Amino acid sequence: MTVRTDTHGPVGHLVIDRPEVANAFDGPTVRALHGGLDALVADPAVRVIVLRSVGKAFSAGADLAWMRRMGEAGFDENLADAAALAALLAAVDRSPKPVVARVQGASMAGATGLVAAADVAIASEAAVFAVTEVRLGLVPAVISPYLVRAMGLRQTRRLALTAERFDAETAAVLGLVHGAVPAEELDARVDAVVADFLKASPAALAAAKDLFRTVAPLPGDDLIADTARRIAERRMSLDAREGLAAFFAKRPPDWSL
Numbered sequence: 001m002t003v004r005t006d007t008h009g010p011v012g013h014l015v016i017d018r019p020e021v022a023n024a025f026d027g028p029t030v031r032a033l034h035g036g037l038d039a040l041v042a043d044p045a046v047r048v049i050v051l052r053s054v055g056k057a058f059s060a061g062a063d064l065a066w067m068r069r070m071g072e073a074g075f076d077e078n079l080a081d082a083a084a085l086a087a088l089l090a091a092v093d094r095s096p097k098p099v100v101a102r103v104q105g106a107s108m109a110g111a112t113g114l115v116a117a118a119d120v121a122i123a124s125e126a127a128v129f130a131v132t133e134v135r136l137g138l139v140p141a142v143i144s145p146y147l148v149r150a151m152g153l154r155q156t157r158r159l160a161l162t163a164e165r166f167d168a169e170t171a172a173v174l175g176l177v178h179g180a181v182p183a184e185e186l187d188a189r190v191d192a193v194v195a196d197f198l199k200a201s202p203a204a205l206a207a208a209k210d211l212f213r214t215v216a217p218l219p220g221d222d223l224i225a226d227t228a229r230r231i232a233e234r235r236m237s238l239d240a241r242e243g244l245a246a247f248f249a250k251r252p253p254d255w256s257l
Helices: 027-042 064-071 075-094 110-117 144-151 153-162 168-174 183-198 202-215 221-235 238-249
Strands: 003-008 011-016 048-053 099-103 120-124 128-130 179-181
Touching (some): 064 238, 075 110, 075 221, 099 110, 110 120, 110 128, 120 183, 168 179
Parallel strands (some): 048 099, 099 120
Antiparallel strands (some): 003 011
């Protein structure tokens, strides 16, 4: 089981459980995350959702072995796979119930999109982040609207173009996460955020989320579809195939200086 849901009273936990691959997500994992989220949203007993994972890493982002296989697939299959991730991010963003991301370790590439789509994100000081797609010949397409909303266009563009790593404290300053705490305090801080949500009217929380989507609409269905198309096209490019081949061969890609 790559994803599971656990409920503790009014709190539902959506858990990525693939520690053997640093909780990277492939197509089945993305679909399982979306299904688990839908189940928690539909559960009338659940009022707050905590997105978390098992092991040292929050998530390495897309499973590169899966991405390599998808690079050999046709456009329609790649588009469907990219659209599934885009739909998951939209579902997190549009959830009528607050979603809290608990980030205990590395959150790379596509996983930063999950963090940015959540209502609140709390990270351990041990966490590290990066938007690494360009180093593999790809682009951070479906996650880009959420990163721009969280960090602004200028900071997101810098981080996406340099693909540099940044720590949890920097992520907090930039707005990607709402707090960076010592590892031993992570659960207590997440619990405090959950407790704040449980003091609020569930209907009012849902209405407030809807309000902010109206005030700052992002992203709409057309943008979601466009970003899925862009990454599907890049996956099939010669640069992406070279980037992924170089990664698995543990060598620099042919464009690296």
